[in-house]
Amino acid sequence: MPDGNTPPTVPPITMGGQGAPGGHFAIASLEELDGLIKKWTELHDEIRASQIAFDEARRALEKPAGDTASAAQVAATEASLNKAAKHNDAMAETARAYLDNMRAARKQYANTEAGNSSAITQSGA
Numbered sequence: 649m650p651d652g653n654t655p656p657t658v659p660p661i662t663m664g665g666q667g668a669p670g671g672h673f674a675i676a677s678l679e680e681l682d683g684l685i686k687k688w689t690e691l692h693d694e695i696r697a698s699q700i701a702f703d704e705a706r707r708a709l710e711k712p713a714g715d716t717a718s719a720a721q722v723a724a725t726e727a728s729l730n731k732a733a734k735h736n737d738a739m740a741e742t743a744r745a746y747l748d749n750m751r752a753a754r755k756q757y758a759n760t761e762a763g764n765s766s767a768i769t770q771s772g773a
Contacts, residue, residue, distance in 0.1 A: 675757070678754065681750065681753065681757060685751065688743055692747060698736050699733060699740070702732055706729050706730075709725060710722070
């Protein structure tokens with residue numbers, strides 16, 4: 649950029665979803681967390697289904713002719729599909745890790761809520 653036309657600096661993101669500090673989400677209820685788990689499960693399933701499409705596309709590859717250019721095109725297409733499938737696997741793994749973390753958080757949240765409810769009931773409040 650020319651001198652004097654510098655873009656403003658962007659501060660690092662320090663807030664997570666719903667205003668939680670440090671890049672974390674603040675979940676207000678088990679129902680909200682269940683909704684997130686449902687959405688991430690659907691996303692994970694869609695990503696896994698994409699893998700099937702990559703596999704089918706690789707199996708369908710055929711050289712249109714017996715020349716070198718045709719063979720090179722098939723090889724390039726296969727390499728591209730392999731990279732896409734590898735990326736798809738990484739996305740599925742990320743979604744699965746999110747799900748694992750959310751399910752563990754849900755279990756902890758539910759146990760905490762049960763303990764709190766029990767304490768309130770026993771106190772007579």
